[in-house]
Amino acid sequence: MITNRCAAPRRGTVLILVAGISALLASLAVSFLVRMRTDAEESDRSVRLAQAHLMLVASCNFIQERSRLGWDDPNPPAGTPTTHVECFGWVDIRDGVSGPRDQTQGPGDFAVPAVPDDTPTPMAVGTWADLRTPLATRPVSRQPMYVMRRPPFAVLPKATPNAISTTTDDLDFGKPLAKHCDPEPAVKPLPAADTPATWSDYAAGDKTPLPSGQVGAWFRVLRDGPATFVVTCGCGGTMGFRLRDWDAVSGTGAMTLEDKAMFGNDRDLFSQLEASEVRLWYRVEWSANVAAADYQCLQNEIGGDHWVQWPLNASAAPNNVRSQPHPTNMVGTIRWVQRLTNEPTYW
């Protein structure tokens, strides 16, 4: 009993000491974790800001490509044109008239802007590019840029082999036939033939967000002049919609039921998403001018006659004849970029 009397206070002391040290360590660990979490939260704004800036590049690419490009539909609906839609710039390079216009449009006519909008159907006419619509009601092209499982019109990032037959008995012996399209569509499984179904799969893509994707970046483009655009670059959860679009019952930009369903039909949630977003406004101007006129493939500069021109791939030719390093692009250039220091009236 005497021994017990002596041991009891010792155990209590140890317990107090261990508990105290543990509490101290626990508080340090918690404060450390809280600090890390705070850092992560504060870093989130920097990430969003960086992604919003990246959207400026994406939007300029968008403006450039939509100035001239179109897509074929191998199985167009009855009554629609079968010609390849190829346009001639936001300001038509043929006559300087506001475009884009396809081959069939006469000079001075802006009746049908042949620009696909952001619907999955590539031949659809994009009303957002129609300058006849008053600016206050002119639609914008909204482009959510979250990481999709398979974007619309996705192609495989690889070369497609078109092997030349080396079998002498083969009818195709030695012929460089391009039997397989290059690039290949990223439709799985690859279509055996062009059918409406495979085309629609290819065109629609699989827009399911990848779980590893970051917070979604997006941009909106409003055409406010023949070749000038108001670009809104953002990063957050709204996918480029605005609260104004949510509240609009109908008309330009009004969100559909499907749109609202993406946000759980919760206006308060959408409002919070919008409030926490990063948004940057820019104006840019497109130009039909393309690559520099410099040449690197003419014999002139090494002393020969000036009309001798080497092939573009003549890098290995004698006398250091070099190939043209700046081939022209097909989509024009961006002349200037201006970050707007205020929120514009229309965007």
Next chain:
Amino acid sequence: MSSNRRAFTLIEMLIAIALGLVLVYTAAAGLRVAAQTVTVANRLALENEIMRNGFEIALDEVDLWRAYDEPVDAMRQGQRSAGGIFCPFKSSAVGVSTTAPATSATIIIDIANIPGPTDSERGWNSDYVWPVADPRTWFRNNMAERSGTALHFGGYKRFSTVGPADATGRTHTWLANQLDRLVSAFGYYGMADYLPAGTIYDYAGGSFPVTGGGMCSLLANTGGLNFQNGDGGADFAQSLYRATKNTAFAVYPLTAATPINATSAAYTRWNVGQNANQDSTRTFQLVTSSHDPVLEIRPTTWPTMTVSTARTLAYNRFACVARVHWTSPLTGNTSELSFTCFGTSLRGARQQRRADSGWAVWHSADAGTGSPNPNDATLDNAN
């Protein structure tokens, strides 16, 4: 009566004390390490926070050009005078350009008195989009035309010359005037920023008449100007790539580590790439990089940080390099985050600024579709 309670022996005491000391020391060491960890974590968190702020400041600088012109501070608008890269376009007197531009760059572009769309049009019109449909904007003959050649494939003088006249007895001054006025107002970087891609930076005639074919432009490496670098021979039409191959042009911040006269330096061509060496590269970096300290008033234990940007043109590419640089006062370690970024161009920066002072507000009224708010006049359209 002796007690049953016996005292500790000396050996027991010594062992207990030793073990106790070990325990106390271990606990103290653990606490010290934990405390140091928290201190380091706090310091790293502080550095990260400062780095993040610097990153955001740098991104803003990429878009706002405040290191070159501060719209709300008249003391930091040194490049708004004539010849400066932020000089306003005004309705000041200007003559028709038929001779070499003044190297002192004292001419202010007259946009209010530009004639109609004729070949004699002079000066810069910010509303003109240079459509490719306008034959004044393109040349599709022989780009390799040289002095003294037979002109089998057309002659550049039919496209752009200020004299002597071509075989038809006419001069073609439009492109020459665009180049002349812009280079006189802004220098080389500004001229290239304003002109569309694919512009031919040459015109024939003027003080350097040629016979037969061949470019002998006012921008050539003669007459005190220094735009063409001579690569590949400078006697044929060239665009921006050849003029910036192995050479660079730049804009000069107000806060450079080694400030230079921005107006005169606007006509400076720098060697880069294979033509450069260590010293020239360092000088180029010092005069073209802004050097803006952030948090100048701060606790002594906080890191020092500077944010800088450099805007250069080389190899036909406009580049903006941003750097965030910080130094820990405790460890002395320095770190730098550098990145290139796409943002506001020089012309965009000029459009951001009111002609008097402050930031210009833009509400899309220029689109002519009934915007209720007017747009401010900017450095690009001031009268």
